[in-house]
Amino acid sequence: MTLTTPVTGAALGRRRRFLALAVICLAELLVVLDNTIVNVALPSIGVQLRTDVSGLQWVVDAYTLTFAGLLLACGNLGDRYGRRRVMTIGLVGVAVMSVLGACAGSLGQVIAARAAMGVFAAAVFPATLALIINIFTDVRERALAIAAWTAMAGFAIAIGPVSGGWLLEHFSWHAVFWINVPVALVALVATLLLVPESRSGSTGRLDKAGIVASVVGITGLVWAIIEAPRHGWLSPVTLGTAALSLVALAGFVLWEFRVDSPILDMRLFRVRRFSLPALAIAVAYFSMFGFLFLITQYFQGVREYTPLEFGIASLPFAISVAVGAPIATLLAQRVGTTAVLVFGLLLTGVGLYLGGQVDVDSNYLLDVLPSMVSMALGLAIVQGPATESIMSSLPLDEAGAGSAVNDTTREVGGTLGVAVLGSIVASYYVGKISPVVDSIPASLMNEDEKSFARATILSVLEIRNRDIPTMIEPQREQLITTMKTAVLEGAHAASLVATGAVLLCAVVVALFLPWAPADGRATMLAWRDRDA
Template sequence: MRTQRWTLVVVCAATAMLMLDIAVVNTALSKIAGDLHTGLHGLQWVVDAYTLALASTVLTAGALADRFGRRRLFTIGLALFTVASVLCAAAGDIAFLNSARALQGIGGAIMFAVSLALLANAFPDMKERAGALAAYGATIGASFAVGPLVGGALTSGLGWRWIFLVNVPLGVACLAITRARVAESRDRFARRVDVGGLVTLTAGLFLLILALLRGNEDGWGSAIIVAELAGAGAFLAAFLAIEAQIAEPMLPLRLFRNGAFTGAQVGAFAISASFFAVFFYITLYLQQILGLSAIEAGLVYLPGTVIMFFVSGATSAMGERVSGRAMVSVGLVLVGIGMALMTLAQVDSSWAIGLPGSIVAMIGTGLFNPAVSGFALGSVPERQSGLAAGVNDTFRQAGIAVGVAALGALIPAGAALGQGDPAAYVSGMHDALWVCAVLCFAGAIACWRLLRAPLGAPAAAGHLMADAA
């Protein structure tokens, strides 16, 4: 029992730390831009260097954890993340910061990929696991939402470098707990490292994000953007071809014949590419258009964050009366409605204009996160929980990276940095919010159709995994 509690504590603490580092930088972007003398392109990479590195390596990290030991990989990820945080705080220019953020993302990938697998091993009983996943889901949503407040407080009080330095004592504490209290586990039938899949997936995602980031600046029909998009398509197609042909793929494509498994990935991508990605631009709106300080911008998210935390915690008890399928689908619908309500924001609006939309979206996130994690774990045999967690986290982080870059094509973000008309920024933000809302509604429909298997019933997935092996 003590091992279970300590595992839940360290997993939630580590997850909070890495999710905060996705969101916490948002309120510090203006200060970073001034201190490091960079523009919008450099600022986007502060977010995307982290999420892209995380997205492109998390699947491999999950497979390695199943093979070499989940506690061992978790420890390596914690150490790498902590060291990279020190490097981020020491950055003297934007290139160094973004490089350190990429290293931080690799450490985060290992932590993220192993987190759910550690919980699955520590909580084999499905009822107890539901409670652990509720806490885990609440941690993800609350950390991402409260990130701007934490970032604002640290940036306003101590300086932006402290948003990275605060990770150091947390990382050291998590390392000590992991070594002393967390049990080791692995898959006795783990697959070999899929080098071809790793290389093609990483290259494909990198070129795709790079093209999306540079499209507005270089022109969507320019030779370099067309070449990057074509290269991304070629590498991603090669990745699928490799996974379909080799004996031990990093991503067994037969898994996607299981509707519950596929639905978990569709839902994770939908919420990440929309709600989590648009945070970047909403925070710029609050600070640069409405003139809020870093800490004031963070406080705007606080009411919704508190409500979401309690909603996530309640999902464990709700699971006996409400299906996971309903929680995922209804959660996405509420997130979509929330973002539609945020389009009421104007250049001269009060800060409170976004509260109704934020609260509705946070309620939806509170319902969604624990339920989708349950589907991700319950749709494969427990021995391959690292692989399942890695796949789900890949779709989450790829969604954030693609979303931040793609929404930048709709929003003239330079206007928020004094390089254009604020009204144009707000108009572009409205377009982006509507696109995000539609994506959530489409994701809700897809999840309702796909998530037909009972939550926690891995039988169908077990047959598929046996076939894939």
């Protein structure tokens, strides 16, 4: 089974190549946006389907769990059977499962649809970057294409609240599922017309054991991270699941070194221009997803914005990512990846620290906006050059597997960021709010309302809108102020943890990643020749 992928990419005219890039970015937009847009619909889903906070968390987490767990396997399948073929299957699946989600009449059906959407999204996402690598063989064009891909990923994450808020202003929560269908169909037709097929030039036997071990290990680890705040980080459930997943991952690594046709060549991690940028992406997404989690709490709980107002307020984040990624990727071609990555990580750290200093009365323009812009620019500066370094270190035959590694580090890092930083915020919030809420008479707040107030700052909106006697209005305001202060204290501690992680990563990258500009592909091929 052979396809001369570089020739196929070079044979395409410049206009055709960039049309293919636009189609690929549309498919990427669908996947990434679907990972965030549902968040703003959670309150509406909860009210209509009468579910608790735990159920709503699984509406989000079901997608993340299957998506992260299958990225590596789907990347390998794309290399083997055709990246465009696997991506089209994924687009069809996302469309079908979105219809089922929109028509769901129970929470279980919504969660099942979201989990299935994650499966098919995992087929789409690694293929997008792998196709770009095979279509764009010129170094400068490839850098531009990866910059566009990177900017689209960050932009999609940031505009989720805006698009979701607008849909909820005009339609029901079902619209966050229906919107996927036309986008997926347009991307499907355009893919078949404009995107060339590519696959690995040589394949051996399918590594079924490696696929099973990777799915079990990654899915188990992500599940443990997701569930840790609920069960406790040191609970038997969390520790047991994490231990089993680490055993599976260790077995996967050992097996991949022994098998003739591994789904992931573990020797790639010996290449510093592959492994260290992957670490930088994981830490950047740890901070970004944590930041987005905290800023959601801040805008909707502390500032009491509607979903649409929140989306509009977060637009500078999206714009900064879209502007920063292309510039950083091109700059890395001139001054080297290391210098750009270190600067981006430091800028991210500044944004995280500034975000932790925000209080109840902070000014949006003077205090909140600089934090968002610094964080977004730092993320954009890290993403593009790191992705370009990872993919340029690979032979074309392994583009799908390399893309999957790039994507898996994002998902695991992001999931860990929400879990760790969210747990820190929750511990501060619950510790300070629980005694206050417990002292409120049952005549003023029933047990369900108290439970919601203890669980999240977002309950402020419900407390604010409730009709109460005028004489106890001051007590309500005092409760709301206490809730806001508690969550911001937790956010301050979480921001320091995230800042420390980013700065430590910057030091590691500065010390161990070569500073001189280099051709990552030449480095990889030279290393392979030496190893042989």
